[in-house]
Amino acid sequence: MELHVCKRRIALIWIIGVLILCTILFLQTLANKHEGHINEVWGWILQCTLPILSLIIGVMTLNTFQADINPIQVDKFTFNLATGLSLIYILVIGLIILLQPFTGKPLWQLSADSNLYLAPFQGIISGSVGLFY
Amino acid sequence: MYYKNIIMRRLYLILIFLNISSPLVYSQTMMGAKKYISQIEEKIRTSKDQIMLEYRLFQDRIQWASEISDSFNIDKYVNKNGGFKNNIDKINIELEYFNNLHQEYENLEYSIGVGKIEGDIKSKIQNDIFVAESKSENLIKYIKLNTENLEIENKILYELINKNTKYEYINKNTKAKPIILMPPPFPWPPPPASAEINLTEDHTYFANCKKFGDVSSIIDNALGANDYEKRYFSIPNGFAITTKLEVINEDGSSKNQPDRYDFSMNSLLKIIDIRDYLNALFFGKSGYYRSIVFIITDQPFGSSANKVSETEIKELMSKGDYFLSNEFKNNPFTINHQVIALIYEFQIKESDKLALLSPPIRLTARTHLTKSNIISILK
Structure with missing residues (x-):
């Protein structure tokens, strides 16, 4: 599997995933759902996604004008691992937002609680995705 | 010297x-x-x-x-x-x-x-x-x-x-030394309410009352018929009856048991269909609490400057008496006495930790009393 294909697929997963999450939060913000806690909620989502997304977009932008003369082949398992972990990570964040109405807790409180398990997870994802960029 | x-x-x-x-x-x-x-x-x-x-x-x-x-x-x-x-x-x-x-x-x-x-x-x-x-x-x-x-x-x-x-109270003019047990005092003047109504203006509900006990029994019946828990307090020249803080629907009607006294966020808005879910997802859950205070006094009063909180209302309720003493009930209910219903309604939003006193524009006191079926029993 060629490296530039892997990069594009991982980038698409991240961009689409983060876009969906941010759209939901944006609509919630417009509806004043997080009154008085907007900073906490947006701070949480950006902290969870922005480091990896910045890495992906930054490297891809940098490589835009570089000719890919000798395409590098990537181990399929490594790619699947990075893709799978990325999907699970974005899904977990999405579930926190989407299942919040059933929990009885506000999102700003859930997000603070989730830092405990999302932070180490983010470290693993960074290692896995960073390999491709 | x-x-x-x-x-x-x-x-x-x-x-x-x-x-x-x-x-x-x-x-x-x-x-x-x-x-x-x-x-x-x-x-x-x-x-x-x-x-x-x-x-x-x-x-x-x-x-x-x-x-x-x-x-x-x-x-x-x-x-x-x-x-x-x-x-x-x-x-x-x-x-x-x-x-x-x-x-x-x-x-x-x-x-x-x-x-x-x-x-x-x-x-x-x-x-x-x-x-x-x-x-x-x-x-x-x-x-x-x-x-x-x-x-x-x-x-x-x-x-x-x-x-x-x-x-x-030991009266020096009587040998019997009667003991009068007064209910604990209600904060006076009362804190500002979300809505208020003078129930004596109609001249129907309490027209035949001669004693405090008569007024108390009419209000007790109305509250009892609607499963309200209540406590008694003393106020200058009268008494007050407060109902336990309850969770209400948006229209002012009481929630059914067991949600009536369940103040957890999940009970405030139950998600039954997709519409409820989307509403909760984008707008957040919110709910309303209510406590009704009946003030019976002949002394004119206004509101104090201190706003009461949900917690204070709950604490206050626990300090009241379960019933009035017979001696206290025998106090005369005169033509100058007024029965005022003060509605303390609180709104809690998902993002807030504490419920806030609702502004007086949401529901009128009459709507609250009608929706809670109190007015219909008073009649």
Whole structure:
């Protein structure tokens, strides 16, 4: 599997995933759902996604004008691992937002609680995705 | 006179030095005493301040004793070493202070004593002195009134007695010494409400009432029919009935059990269909709580400046009496008495930790009472 294909697929997963999450939060913000806690909620989502997304977009932008003369082949398992972990990570964040109405807790409180398990997870994802960029 | 003052001052200084725990008395005119009793109330709550409080009261007492020394004979009670001759004299000395003070100051409306008492104080109390026992161990409060007017007495006592204290009223004009148990006081004037309505303006609900008990039974029936939990409080020239804080629907109707008294966020808005879910996802859950307070009094009143919180309403409810005493129920309900319903409605949003008092624009008091089926039963 060629490296530039892997990069594009991982980038698409991240961009689409983060876009969906941010759209939901944006609509919630417009509806004043997080009154008085907007900073906490947006701070949480950006902290969870922005480091990896910045890495992906930054490297891809940098490589835009570089000719890919000798395409590098990537181990399929490594790619699947990075893709799978990325999907699970974005899904977990999405579930926190989407299942919040059933929990009885506000999102700003859930997000603070989730830092405990999302932070180490983010470290693993960074290692896995960073390999491709 | 001069030498007597000097002797007495010295005797009291010795008492302070020996740190004798005796009844302590402080007295002032009406305004001063009101201010002072609130300070005392605050201080006696914390035991660590007790010693300082006693010391301050002792200082006041020395000054006070010098002013009334002509008629007060301290030598009768205090021995040469500066101590009391016996425990009973600790009580007698207190009572003599009261009597002398009232003779000296014609305009004095009441005097207050706070202190630790050993022995059975009640057996030694004179006819026209009120005794209020604090829940604190051995702490006792005396009140003596100069007035013969029962209405004024009640007003003064209402302001003086601690919220958690019952008082025993001993009338000097009757040998029977009746005991009137007043409900604990409601904050007065009441905190600003979300909505209010005067139920006596219709001249239908309480037209035939002659006594407090009649009014109480009508309201009790209306509340009981709708499964309301209630408590009773005293207010100047009347009483108040409060309902337990309940969760209500947006239209003002009560929630069904078990959600009625479940204040968790999940019970406020149950997600049944996709519409509820999307509503909760994008707009957040919110809910309404309500407590109704019926005020029965002939005294005009407004609102205090202090807004009440959801927690304060819950705490207040726990302090009220479950029922009115028969003596209290026999108080006359006159043509001047009004029955006012105050609605305290709180709105809680998902993002907030505490519910906030709703502004008066949401629902009218009549809507609240109609939706809660209270008006229909009152009729």
